[in-house]
Amino acid sequence: MCCRGKTRYDGGGDLPIEVTGLSHIGIAVPDLAAAATVFRERFSCKVSEPIDVPAQKVRIVYVDLGNARLELIAPLGVDSPLAKFLEKRPEGGLHHVALAVADADDAAAAAKADGLRILGSGAPAAGHHGRPLFFLDPRALLGTLTEIEQAPRAGDPPPSH
Ligand code: CO
16 A cells, blocks of 8 residues: 555566555564563553464564554574574664555465565465564565564454464
């Protein structure tokens, strides 16, 4: 919706990635419990229980902001890719922006047609919530790691957490 008539950084594709909203903003944190407490107590936000995501070697907590969420992310294990991020920024920091789309496969096809590289396997994969998502190479997108996440649909299985 917001991105019809989008700005193209690489050109080539005819299909836009149709973003329907902001899903969440991912912030890397060194201490998940401490960060959750800050948002629960200082900002009076609703904060989820911690969710382990072994596939990405991270543990996350969602902070409900009303119109969007923060995803606080901490490493799960010493070989987590996030541990490297925190080595460079021990205090934590902005890690990724997650945009919602109606259909992750359509968005992936549009991204590829536009020359945007999908990280990892190169295709959408199910997130911990069961919905497909993928990450775009930040080098082609304002230097910002961008997650494209399929929004919940009627009839989706309930999340496992
Ligand atoms: Co995310």
